[in-house]
Amino acid sequence: MTLDNHDGAHADPSIFAPDFREQPYWWDAAPRPSLPPRQLPRRVDVGIVGSGHTGLVAALTLARVGRSVAVFEAADPGHGASSRNAGYAGRSLKHSFGELLERHGTERAVTVYRDMRAAFDWLFTLVEQEQIACKLVHCGRFIGALSSRHYEGMAREYELRRRHLGEEFEMLPPEEVHRELGSDHYRGGALIPDHGSLHPGLYHLGLLDRAISAGVEVHGRTAVGGIRRESDGFSVATTRGAVTCRDVLVATNGYVDKATPWLRRRLVPFHGYIVATEPLRPGQLARILPHARTVIEFTHNIFFLRPSPDGERLLFGGYTGGPEPDLKRKAARLHAALLRILPDLAGIRLSHAWSGKCAGTFDLYPHIGVHDGVHHALGYCFAGVPMGSWMGLKAARRIMGAPDAATAFDALPFRTMPLYTGNPWFVPAVMKYWDWQDRRSL
Numbered sequence: 001m002t003l004d005n006h007d008g009a010h011a012d013p014s015i016f017a018p019d020f021r022e023q024p025y026w027w028d029a030a031p032r033p034s035l036p037p038r039q040l041p042r043r044v045d046v047g048i049v050g051s052g053h054t055g056l057v058a059a060l061t062l063a064r065v066g067r068s069v070a071v072f073e074a075a076d077p078g079h080g081a082s083s084r085n086a087g088y089a090g091r092s093l094k095h096s097f098g099e100l101l102e103r104h105g106t107e108r109a110v111t112v113y114r115d116m117r118a119a120f121d122w123l124f125t126l127v128e129q130e131q132i133a134c135k136l137v138h139c140g141r142f143i144g145a146l147s148s149r150h151y152e153g154m155a156r157e158y159e160l161r162r163r164h165l166g167e168e169f170e171m172l173p174p175e176e177v178h179r180e181l182g183s184d185h186y187r188g189g190a191l192i193p194d195h196g197s198l199h200p201g202l203y204h205l206g207l208l209d210r211a212i213s214a215g216v217e218v219h220g221r222t223a224v225g226g227i228r229r230e231s232d233g234f235s236v237a238t239t240r241g242a243v244t245c246r247d248v249l250v251a252t253n254g255y256v257d258k259a260t261p262w263l264r265r266r267l268v269p270f271h272g273y274i275v276a277t278e279p280l281r282p283g284q285l286a287r288i289l290p291h292a293r294t295v296i297e298f299t300h301n302i303f304f305l306r307p308s309p310d311g312e313r314l315l316f317g318g319y320t321g322g323p324e325p326d327l328k329r330k331a332a333r334l335h336a337a338l339l340r341i342l343p344d345l346a347g348i349r350l351s352h353a354w355s356g357k358c359a360g361t362f363d364l365y366p367h368i369g370v371h372d373g374v375h376h377a378l379g380y381c382f383a384g385v386p387m388g389s390w391m392g393l394k395a396a397r398r399i400m401g402a403p404d405a406a407t408a409f410d411a412l413p414f415r416t417m418p419l420y421t422g423n424p425w426f427v428p429a430v431m432k433y434w435d436w437q438d439r440r441s442l
Ligand SMILES: Cc1cc2nc3c(=O)[nH]c(=O)nc-3n(C[C@H](O)[C@H](O)[C@H](O)COP(=O)(O)OP(=O)(O)OC[C@H]3O[C@@H](n4cnc5c(N)ncnc54)[C@H](O)[C@@H]3O)c2cc1C
Pocket: 049, 050, 051, 052, 053, 054, 055, 072, 073, 074, 075, 077, 078, 079, 080, 081, 082, 083, 084, 085, 086, 087, 088, 089, 090, 222, 223, 224, 225, 251, 252, 253, 254, 255, 256, 257, 259, 271, 272, 273, 274, 317, 355, 356, 357, 358, 359, 377, 378, 380, 381, 382, 383, 384, 385, 386, 387, 388
């Protein structure tokens, strides 16, 4: 069974709890900090554009080796996807392992997926080392199949990963889905026992605190308008003045803008949407997600479901695509989709709905590199919690000239499309194409 991606659900007011907010659920426990404005420095070793976890991990890494670092953020720190995502910590790439094996051979496929693994493992190391209380756990992930063809495809893919990468998994036939999810919607699925989840708001606040404590200057409400090469580095023009930086890292992912036109031509911003339910009745969540795992689908255009870290609510996302001017309407469509997966939730109301931007790339790989002397790390294609953190580390190591800066993605050409200047008008058509592919694959 598929969920209609284009139904016209209206925003029935009764589905919204009295305290409903169009704001990330995460911001209740981790409100966005409004840092007091401080004078801009005249010169720093490294200027970083964007204060998500890519920018902050890079900043922290550089400050710890004695570099002076300024982070420029157009809004309040962490305004972007880093405090808005679903908090899944996995090893997801838009190219399956099987596809990479077929197209590029074993060595390349293993190298790419080993890097995904390194990013995933390092996230746990970082959180542990920095003692960031962000509810990071190895909760495990259930990946739902919408048909027996999906189920078989999934079994093949995870068997390949087990053989070549040693990654464990378990296939759950349809009659065993209830072990993991109280729903009859899926025709079986795969369980990846070691995938993780975290509270993105707390993860971001922890990184921000560690970066500031290490001496990083974080300048909120300081939008970068352009970067110009000079004899001794770069002049970074901001809404509050210019700063000379010996090196610059752009870490703006889905929020890339006119300040960096070369990157803007290479990134395709997509809007992601999530809703949170009001607290469930006692025992209800345990019946739906008995092991409190994250849930996702084995399709391009996915729905995803997870418990809130306090075990009280469900968070549900999907209908990724273009901008939606009426967030309540999008929330109503998500509410309807949630009830089709979990009909027992009839009557449940929503407490939060929000959106955020992620960045697709034309080759569906993340990108890290240098163009005209300016470093970049971005394009995580919807899965940037471990990868963005890892790329922040690697970009910093590259700026330091460290020998361990390499990633599996360094040598990829960063392509654009003729006539594309950064206006992603075609995103709804891409999503329709993926819907069609998903239906065809059933
Ligand atoms: C709804 C949603 C759900 C997601 N769920 C997951 C998930 O569960 N797991 C996962 O791995 N990934 C997920 N992602 C993706 C993940 O959140 C992102 O890949 C990651 O947060 C990117 O981090 P970042 O630091 O690179 O960019 P961001 O956190 O987006 O930060 C970029 C920052 O740059 C700033 N900026 C832009 N231009 C300028 C400028 N000119 N001057 C100054 N500042 C500027 C922006 O204001 C923004 O704050 C999700 C994304 C969305 C939108």
